[in-house]
Amino acid sequence: MGSEVFTPDDEPHETEVALDTGIRDQRLVVSGWFASHADSGTPGPHVHLSTNDKRNPVLKTSQIPELVEALQVVGGHIDRMWEEKGETWFTGDEPDPNDPTVIRQRQIEQLVFLDNLRANFSQIAEILLQSEDMHGASAAIAPLLGMDEVEILGRLNSINLFAMTRVPTEAGREKLKDLREQP
Numbered sequence: 001m002g003s004e005v006f007t008p009d010d011e012p013h014e015t016e017v018a019l020d021t022g023i024r025d026q027r028l029v030v031s032g033w034f035a036s037h038a039d040s041g042t043p044g045p046h047v048h049l050s051t052n053d054k055r056n057p058v059l060k061t062s063q064i065p066e067l068v069e070a071l072q073v074v075g076g077h078i079d080r081m082w083e084e085k086g087e088t089w090f091t092g093d094e095p096d097p098n099d100p101t102v103i104r105q106r107q108i109e110q111l112v113f114l115d116n117l118r119a120n121f122s123q124i125a126e127i128l129l130q131s132e133d134m135h136g137a138s139a140a141i142a143p144l145l146g147m148d149e150v151e152i153l154g155r156l157n158s159i160n161l162f163a164m165t166r167v168p169t170e171a172g173r174e175k176l177k178d179l180r181e182q183p
Contacts (some may be wrong), residue, residue: 015077017070018052022060027052034077034086045078045086047071104179111176113155116145118164164165 016031031048051057059067117124124141129139138153145152162168 015074015081016103017074019063019070022058022063023053025053026055026057028057028070028094029060030066032074032081034078034082039179043086045075045082047075047078047105049114056137104182108179111172111179113145113147114159114163114169114172115176117159118169120144121164125183 016029018027018029020026021028029050029052031047031050033046034043049057123144127140127144128137131140134153134157135149138149138156141156142149142152147155163172
């Protein structure tokens with residue numbers, strides 16, 4: 001196989017292999033994790049498939065053996081990592097980011113953020129137009145929204161401005177109401 005196992009230094013509980021697909025410039029990434037990202041974070045070795053372009057992967061039939069090998073390599077590697085340090089990885093100190101309650105809270109926070117952004121949009125737009133860089137803009141916007149500069153930077157970087165139009169705004173407010181009513 002032309003790919004190697006990669007374990008990021010800052011994520012010792014993950015491993016991955018990337019391989020070419022049948023689509024030009026598309027890479028299929030086979031990732032191994034210590035907790036599932038698909039449910040409430042069940043501990044244990046898991047494997048996830050994704051692509052660098054967020055589209056569905058398409059493989060030539062001649063690439064299937066390489067995919068099988070990548071799955072075996074990542075699966076075996078993450079199993080060995082789990083055996084060595086998996087049980088000590090989960091300390092219980094941090095909230096599980098995949099827990100439904102935590103996910104619900106994050107959704108509420110994002111919807112409240114969008115409402116605050118809408119309410120202060122004119123001032124924020126003016127700050128953005130006058131600021132020399134994103135750091136200066138974040139520093140000026142943070143107090144307006146009552147948030148940390150770093151969080152503002154991340155949230156504004158990922159915002160879809162069309163989410164601020166009337167129909168998504170109304171849908172967001174209805175979702176926020178529903179989320180707040182849940183136990």
